[in-house]
Amino acid sequence: MxxxxxxxxxxxxxxxxxxxxxxxxxxxxxxxxxxxxxxxxxxxxxxxxxxxxxxxxxxxxxxxxxxxxxxxxxxxxxxxxxxxxxxxxxxxxxxxxxxxxxxxxxxxxxxxxxxxxxxxxxxxxxxxxxxxxxxxxxxxxxxxxxxxxxxxxxxxxxxxxxxxxxxxxxxxxxxxxxxxxxxxxxxxxxxxxxxxxxxxxxxxxxxxxxxxxxxxxxxxxxxxxxxxxxxxxxxxxxxxxxxxxxxxxxxxxxxxxxxxxxxxxxxxxxxxxxxxxxxxxxxxxxxxxxxxxxxxxxxxRLPAEPAAGPAGLPETGTAPAALAFEDVRFRYAEDLPYVHHGVTFTVPAQGMTAFVGPSGAGKTTVFSLIERFYDPGSGVITFDGRDLADWELPRLRASIGYVEQDAPVLSGSLRDNLLLGNPEADEGALTRVLKTTRLDGLVSRLPDGLDTLVGHRGTKLSGGERQRVAIARALLRRPGCCSWTRPPRSSTR
Missing domain, CATH: 1.20.1560.10 (ABC transporter type 1, transmembrane domain)
Structure with a gap:
């Protein structure tokens, strides 16, 4: 102590x-x-x-x-x-x-x-x-x-x-x-x-x-x-x-x-x-x-997640994982209305699935439930055939590439941000991810390349660049499933 x-x-x-x-x-x-x-x-x-x-x-x-x-x-x-x-x-x-x-x-x-x-x-x-x-x-x-x-x-x-x-x-x-x-x-x-x-x-x-x-x-x-x-x-x-x-x-x-x-x-x-x-x-x-x-x-005394050691990242070539919601009901607090009323759907392991709906329909909430930031009031969510409740949180989150809607970037260098979820990634993996997310051009223009400081909350980057950094960070973890709350158009072409 x-x-x-x-x-x-x-x-x-x-x-x-x-x-x-x-x-x-x-x-x-x-x-x-x-x-x-x-x-x-x-x-x-x-x-x-x-x-x-x-x-x-x-x-x-x-x-x-x-x-x-x-x-x-x-x-x-x-x-x-x-x-x-x-x-x-x-x-x-x-x-x-x-x-x-x-x-x-x-x-x-x-x-x-x-x-x-x-x-x-x-x-x-x-x-x-x-x-x-x-x-x-x-x-x-x-x-x-x-x-x-x-x-x-x-x-x-x-x-x-x-x-x-x-x-x-x-x-x-x-x-x-x-x-x-x-x-x-x-x-x-x-x-x-x-x-x-x-x-x-x-x-x-x-x-x-x-x-x-x-x-x-x-x-x-x-x-x-x-x-x-x-x-x-x-x-x-x-x-x-x-x-x-x-x-x-x-x-x-x-x-x-x-x-x-x-x-x-x-x-x-x-x-x-x-x-x-x-x-x-x-x-x-x-x-x-x-x-x-x-x-x-x-x-x-505030509610906290159980203490657990870091989980190893999935091996290269790990098969994609399927996701399913079954009669899921959820609300953020007892005094607030339900966001999800018996939601049921299946996301296949292969391909891309999009959630489309008006603002406030609960699209972002789906991703928060997948990451177990919140637990559903009722119903079952399965990932790779297992109930989310049976997963250790570090292992579950290591298997999912999560990109927030705001795509936050932390103060520090661009390299620090990219390696946040996988500090052991080699230069080859980093180069491939930069090319995939079309950040290689940005890196070539920066005065110190990957070691350029991005400022508090990434203020030296544009909104689109910050989102691509967040996507690259998620891809470096080699997840079995990627969840993007709002992917940029350049990443979906």
């Missing part, structure tokens, strides 16, 4: 060691004051304090690095897992989702996982243990002053219990707003020519600005509650210090404790600020991270 070098356990141990060296300082300081009071040498105490300070700094830096490395490894693992899962999403799930929002989940949401990993879970564990250890030592020094300190901390804890849930809600709404903005931006950039031709830039700009403003509002709300939580903890410790100073001074005046004990306890109060701030910070960061984690888990 992620690089385990160092790991969270190692970082937690180093953090605890950092806390232990810090806890020893007040005790050594008390001994140093006692030595001064009794006119004893303080060289040993000073050397020990110096060593503890250096060790505290070194262990703290090393622990911070290990925890940060672990957090980045967790983010890497989450991005790998989520990207693999999103590639296996069922088309129906993608139809119901916004691609821009899914991209936000894999980019900004996964980034926030480091908050859960380091500042939150490990911080809560190490800070909590350090807090408990400090309280135990404070009780050992003076139980009365400890009671005063715990009373102030309990009051602050009650206030924090009211604040923390607000951080979670605001953080979740801020991340949702980021997803909305990503979806809006993807929508505009995907049809930028249409937006410009329609003069719709001002309206789309307002939509993007509104989404950005909503994200800002929610982020500011989360920051407000986080600041309130942090300052509540800081204020509590200031009140605890003043109270301990007053009560402790009175106890020194009555000889209940000596001045060294009071100094040691005050140092513990100062030291207590760090683990308390760490615990409070961990709680607030956890609210932010858990909101992002909830969005990631939502994406991982």
């Amino acid at each position: 992620y690089d385990r070098t160092g790991g969270p356990a190692g970082g937690a141990v180093l953090s605890l060691m950092t806390g232990a060296t810090g806890l020893m300082l007040p005790l050594v300081a008390r001994d140093l004051i006692d030595d001064l009071s009794d006119d004893r040498a303080i060289t040993g105490a000073l050397l020990l304090m110096s060593a503890l300070v250096v060790a505290n700094a070194v262990l703290g830096a090393l622990g911070s690095y290990v925890l940060r490395r672990t957090a980045e490894s967790v983010v890497l693992g989450a991005r790998r897992s989520l990207s693999s899962y999103l590639l296996r999403l069922r088309i129906a799930a993608v139809d119901r989702s916004e691609p821009g929002d899914l991209m936000a989940r894999i980019t900004s949401d996964t980034t926030l996982l480091r908050e859960v990993t380091t500042d939150s879970l490990v911080g809560l564990g190490t800070g909590g243990l350090t807090l408990v250890a400090t309280v135990v030592l404070m009780g050992f020094v003076d139980p009365v002053l400890l009671g005063v300190t715990l009373g102030v901390i309990a009051l602050a804890g009650t206030v924090l219990g009211v604040i923390v849930p607000h951080i979670n809600r605001a953080s979740r709404q801020a991340q949702d707003a980021v997803g909305v903005m990503g979806a809006s931006l993807e929508r505009v950039l995907g049809a930028l020519r249409t937006v410009k031709a329609s003069g719709a830039e001002p309206r789309e700009e307002r939509t993007l600005h509104d989404a950005a403003l909503e994200s800002w509002r929610q982020s500011v709300r989360a920051a407000k509650w986080s600041a309130a939580a942090g300052n509540t903890a800081g204020l509590a410790m200031q009140i605890a210090f003043i109270t301990v100073l007053a009560v402790g001074g009175a106890r020194v005046a009555t000889d209940a404790i000596d001045i060294g004990t009071l100094v040691a306890f005050l140092l513990f109060v100062f030291y207590l600020m760090a683990p308390i701030q760490q615990v409070v910070g961990a709680l607030t960061q956890y609210q932010t991270g858990s909101a992002a984690l909830a969005r990631i888990q939502e994406a991982l």
Whole structure:
């Protein structure tokens, strides 16, 4: 899942060691004051304090690095897992989702996982243990002053219990707003020519600005509650210090404790600020991270195709396969009308079969069902004599050459696009397919031939050229059946 070098356990141990060296300082300081009071040498105490300070700094830096490395490894693992899962999403799930929002989940949401990993879970564990250890030592020094300190901390804890849930809600709404903005931006950039031709830039700009403003509002709300939580903890410790100073001074005046004990306890109060701030910070960061984690888990609950390894392509010379629909009924959603009402037909293995009908008759849906992008509500579809449901998806799709109506071309070189479905194709096969689809002339005119970059979504190619690239890509897979939603005239001559 992620690089385990160092790991969270190692970082937690180093953090605890950092806390232990810090806890020893007040005790050594008390001994140093006692030595001064009794006119004893303080060289040993000073050397020990110096060593503890250096060790505290070194262990703290090393622990911070290990925890940060672990957090980045967790983010890497989450991005790998989520990207693999999103590639296996069922088309129906993608139809119901916004691609821009899914991209936000894999980019900004996964980034926030480091908050859960380091500042939150490990911080809560190490800070909590350090807090408990400090309280135990404070009780050992003076139980009365400890009671005063715990009373102030309990009051602050009650206030924090009211604040923390607000951080979670605001953080979740801020991340949702980021997803909305990503979806809006993807929508505009995907049809930028249409937006410009329609003069719709001002309206789309307002939509993007509104989404950005909503994200800002929610982020500011989360920051407000986080600041309130942090300052509540800081204020509590200031009140605890003043109270301990007053009560402790009175106890020194009555000889209940000596001045060294009071100094040691005050140092513990100062030291207590760090683990308390760490615990409070961990709680607030956890609210932010858990909101992002909830969005990631939502994406991982979307319906996906079963994981399967790549299937080998059909051998050269493989016999064509027949296709048949028998009483197939299908609709895209429960609340939508049926596209197919008991469709039955047979496509022979040899020759060419055309589906002709008005727009919206369900011609493209036929090809989507053949590729099993969707499953029929009832009826049977067979390919090469076998029910489509019995085929492994990679093997089924390797046997069918599918060309979409929009004939999408990916960013990269022309060669990359042609070899997308069969990266092992040799130059001979590539040359034959280029000639068959009449792309050889285009390649000869391009400045870098097959290595020419085609631009985002193939913007450097014409519509007909993009469709021929899609056909060539399908033919290179040596399919037993080719399905073209709208073949260009040049390919049917």
